[in-house]
Amino acid sequence: MLKLLKQVVALQKAVGDAAYIEAHFVNDIIKPRVNDTGFWNRVADVSQYVFPYLRLLRTADSNAPMLSKVHGRKMQLEEQFKSWLSGAVTTTSSGTVVTDELRDTLIRPIYEAKDHPSQSGPSYWENLTSEFALAAGVLDPEFWSLKPWLWPGAIDAVQAQFRKRYVGPDIEGVTRQMLIELDLYKDKRGKFAPVHLWPQESDKASMRPAWQFWSGCAITSAGPTLGAFCP
DSSP: OHHHHHHHHHHHHHHOOHHHHIIIIIIIIIHHHHTOHHHHHHHHHHHHHHHHHHHHHGGGGOSSOOTHHHHHHHHHHHHHHHHHHHTSOOBOTTOOBOOHHHIIIIIHHHHHGGGSBOTTSSBHHHHTOOHHHHHHHHTOGGGGGGOGGGSTTHHHHHHHHHHHHOOSSOHHHHHHHHHHHHHHHHHTOGGGOSGGGOGGGGTOGGGSOTHHHHTTEEEETTEEEEOOOOO
């Protein structure tokens, strides 16, 4: 579309005849394109495949601490592209049939773009990976349905980050208690059972940082105790 508009500008400069441009360019070229449903469906298809990356990038737009969203949204992106590439999803959001040609010429190149090396060496995708982000993602209730504790290295990352940041006596005992609490969280049991503790039930989890969910958790020498959560 931008290319067409640039051609209009060039034509105006060359011809200087508004009536000619209206008759031969706008009516013959631009209007058919604007009214071309197939063209806009293809635009929608491309947007559909780019949107998961855009959503991940927009994680950084918030003024709130949102590191816990990074790993989970990476995993969501991976799962979405795997479903498109495996054939599990057979139509796009606009109703276009996902053919082998579409997978090879559009979907796969967009997906593989994440592995292009950055200026510093590793790909931008690899640069998003950190133990801290992984641990934070495990504890973000937005991704509970993805079972984040099954992500490779997830529980080890949570334990390692806990040990790095806990200040107090009996680190071994407190770590064991932390893992017990994590087990309750995984199964929505005990103090994690009430529905109002789970903001994703009302589509709030994606709009808020995970620390708000855990803000009632206090670590003492006797181990973690769960207080009142932010509803």
